[in-house]
């Protein structure tokens with residue numbers, strides 16, 4: 001996939017559990033890397049893409065090319081956690097599983113990614129999106145009319161301009177800060193000219209849950225980036241507040257958004273997350289094994305019109 005990725009807030013509720021048994025387990029990025037495959041599996045299960053312990057990628061073509069089809073073994077993904085039943089038991093009673101509020105079957109609902117900028121309207125008119133939303137701009141609009149909120153933000157967070165970036169400097173915001181973050185997000189989401197999307201809703205619920213249940217929340221602002229499909233290029237940005245360093249926002253020795261002294265972070269290049277946990281089925285089943293499996297899968301799905309090649 002090519003193109004730009006928006007600014008994000010990564011978040012994770014910090015509740016210790018057997019599934020989060022890895023170094024720096026409170027880190028939202030690591031949490032996502034470790035637990036994402038479980039969500040991928042649950043998704044596949046809902047879409048009836050699991051057969052005989054194997055998961056198959058979503059398919060829409062009429063011809064299945066044995067060499068190209070991706071999948072994974074359920075066992076390989078769950079090896080580290082026991083099995084799906086064990087995960088289910090852990091997550092069913094977990095106080096940090098906030099996604100369960102909207103999907104009673106959700107596992108590992110303790111982390112997420114909230115897009116901030118260039119969010120395409122979820123409400124389509126004849127399949128065409130009708131615009132984009134930028135939460136940072138909506139906060140500015142709100143603050144122009146709501147001086148009190150601006151004052152509260154300056155009291156509770158480090159001062160930045162625009163105010164948005166100050167909200168996320170602390171990686172583990174205090175209860176007081178989370179209360180105000182929730183209030184700010186409520187105000188912003190009142191202003192979005194479209195439906196509240198599930199990732200926005202999930203973060204709002206996570207903030208609320210973390211306040212009500214007194215569960216620490218870890219947040220991390222991820223700057224806008226570009227991808228060429230293989231790499232992911234993150235522009236030069238302030239290491240403290242995460243704002244992109246442009247001639248307007250950084251002098252080279254000081255960030256004009258948060259006033260932090262020092263050079264901005266150099267542009268970074270990272271590998272795109274890729275297709276994990278999916279990989280070519282022939283790699284673990286062999287060609288004949290894949291062909292045989294796909295014939296059964298086709299039958300299982302009732303796909304009379306599909307050919308396996």
Ligand SMILES: [Zn+2]
Pocket residue numbers: 015017090091094095096097108110
């Ligand atoms: Zn949990």
Ligand SMILES: [Zn+2]
Pocket residue numbers: 238239240241242243255256257258259260
């Ligand atoms: Zn800064």
